[in-house]
Every structure is written in C-alpha cells, then in structure tokens.
Amino acid sequence: MTLWKASTALACAAVLAVTTGGAASAASASPGGWQASGTSYVNSLTGGQGLASRADGTLLYRGLGSVPLDLRVKGWGHIGDPDIAEGHTFDAYQGGDGATSKMFAVTTPGGKRHVYEHRLDAGEKLNNSFAAVSPDSRWLVSGEWGDQSRLQVFPAPLLNPATPPTGGALSQAGQITLDKPVRDIQGCDFVAARRLVCASDDASKELFPEERPVLQVELDRALDGQPVTGRVSVLFASPRRSVCSGSFETEGVDYDAARRTLRVQVVPPAPCLVTTAVYAYKPTTG
Numbered sequence: 001m002t003l004w005k006a007s008t009a010l011a012c013a014a015v016l017a018v019t020t021g022g023a024a025s026a027a028s029a030s031p032g033g034w035q036a037s038g039t040s041y042v043n044s045l046t047g048g049q050g051l052a053s054r055a056d057g058t059l060l061y062r063g064l065g066s067v068p069l070d071l072r073v074k075g076w077g078h079i080g081d082p083d084i085a086e087g088h089t090f091d092a093y094q095g096g097d098g099a100t101s102k103m104f105a106v107t108t109p110g111g112k113r114h115v116y117e118h119r120l121d122a123g124e125k126l127n128n129s130f131a132a133v134s135p136d137s138r139w140l141v142s143g144e145w146g147d148q149s150r151l152q153v154f155p156a157p158l159l160n161p162a163t164p165p166t167g168g169a170l171s172q173a174g175q176i177t178l179d180k181p182v183r184d185i186q187g188c189d190f191v192a193a194r195r196l197v198c199a200s201d202d203a204s205k206e207l208f209p210e211e212r213p214v215l216q217v218e219l220d221r222a223l224d225g226q227p228v229t230g231r232v233s234v235l236f237a238s239p240r241r242s243v244c245s246g247s248f249e250t251e252g253v254d255y256d257a258a259r260r261t262l263r264v265q266v267v268p269p270a271p272c273l274v275t276t277a278v279y280a281y282k283p284t285t286g
Contacts, residue, residue: 031283050081050252081187081252242268
C-alpha cells in the first residue's frame with residue numbers, strides 16, 4: 001500500500017469511527033426497555049392531572065384544584081399535564097365546549113406568569129391535554145383528544161425567541177405526523193431529542209392490543225419547526241391496581257432525565273379515585 005493510500009485508509013477509518021461512535025452515542029441517549037421500580041401516591045384534587053420533575057428531583061403536580069382563580073374566571077377550567085424546562089413551568093389550559101382557542105401559561109423561575117393563547121386553526125380540536133418541551137427548550141408539543149394522526153408543535157413560549165417575551169399570540173409550527181393513529185393521549189414527555197413517551201387513556205384495544213397503552217413516538221429527526229414524522233409503538237399497558245373495581249384513567253407522564261426515571265399516573269375507580277397512583281420505571285437500555 002502506498003503512503004497516499006495508507007493515509008486515505010486511515011482517514012476513512014477515523015471518519016467511520018467518529019460516525020459510528022456518534023450513532024452509538026445517539027442511540028445510547030435514547031432510553032427504553034422500561035422496568036417497574038416503585039409506586040407512590042398523590043392527592044387527585046391537586047395532582048391527578050399531571051406531573052413534572054424539577055431540577056432538584058422534586059415533583060410538581062397538577063390537578064383540578066391547581067387552576068388559579070383568575071384563570072378559572074376567564075374560562076380556563078381545565079389544566080393538563082405540565083412540563084418544566086430551564087426552571088420555567090409550562091401549563092396547558094383548556095376552555096369550555098365553545099372555546100375557540102387554547103392557552104399555555106409559562107411561569108418563570110421567579111414566579112412571573114406569562115399567558116400565550118393559540119386561536120384554533122381550521123379542523124383543530126379545542127383540547128389541550130399536555131405540554132411537553134423538547135430537550136433543547138425551543139419547541140412545545142401538545143395534543144388533542146379522540147383519534148389523532150398528529151401531535152401539535154409550537155415554538156416554546158418565552159424560551160423560543162420567535163415568541164413574544166411577555167405573553168401573547170401563539171401559532172403552530174410544523175406538526176408531528178404519526179405513522180399510525182392514537183387515541184385519547186393524556187400526556188407526553190421527551191426522553192430524548194427524537195423520542196417521546198405518551199400515555200393513552202384508550203381502553204378499547206381497537207388501535208393497540210394493550211388497554212390504556214403507554215406509547216413511544218420515535219421522530220425521524222429532532223424538532224426544528226418543520227414537519228416531522230413519528231413512528232408509534234407500544235411500550236407497556238398502564239397498571240390497573242386498586243382495591244376498588246371499575247374504570248381506571250391514565251393521566252400524566254414525566255421523564256426525569258437526571259435520575260433516569262419515567263413516571264406514569266393512573267387514577268383508580270371510585271371511591272378510590274381521591275388518590276392517584278404514580279408508577280415509576282427505570283430504563284434497561286440506552
């Protein structure tokens with residue numbers, strides 16, 4: 001082998017190693033293979049709609065009783081599954097049956113709340129089930145109720161420079177088109193830049209064999225404000241364990257990246273529904 005060929009071969013090998021290493025690193029940064037690791041409980045009135053992990057490992061909960069009076073008076077009677085990014089809390093609000101908009105409230109680390117309102121686009125449902133911020137803090141994902149073939153994407157209020165700095169109007173960015181339909185998504189959270197975990201309250205087994213499945217949505221690339229495709233697969237069924245019999249309801253989901261812990265909320269049947277179960281999972285891969 002000539003010196004030039006040897007140098008070229010070494011250079012190609014180096015590029016291959018970097019490329020392979022980068023791919024391996026990206027794969028290892030996407031946790032999966034979830035294994036149950038514990039159960040805790042929270043008051044449903046103040047914690048039965050969703051949860052989000054803070055930087056210090058404590059959990060923020062949301063429930064019917066979490067809606068501030070001033071927002072309730074303005075018609076925002078439902079709060080969804082929240083998220084926290086860079087110390088900012090993102091809450092998803094929904095109005096009544098005649099609502100023509102949905103709202104996201106962002107509370108800064110200093111406690112200042114800014115309101116961002118999105119007027120419904122043609123064909124858009126009024127539901128605002130959750131807020132999930134991408135790992136780069138630039139994009140906000142939310143979802144509608146019923147059968148859906150998409151997840152909605154917005155510039156992340158306050159953290160994306162494309163949004164007004166003190167609240168205002170919020171327009172959609174490129175949505176996530178799903179390769180198969182989902183139903184009654186209650187919450188989603190990013191576990192990696194290209195992977196979300198979502199909790200479905202669908203008990204019909206019509207779309208997936210599991211009752212109230214916890215789903216994975218794998219994106220073809222990280223969110224960038226342009227349309228992307230998401231591949232949907234089932235991870236496991238939400239647990240249904242209670243001394244009370246009847247209908248369960250899957251609610252929020254959260255991933256604490258620093259502690260590698262996934263949590264899924266399930267509200268048990270009446271009269272046990274006053275307490276929500278929070279099931280924790282640890283990844284075995286990634």
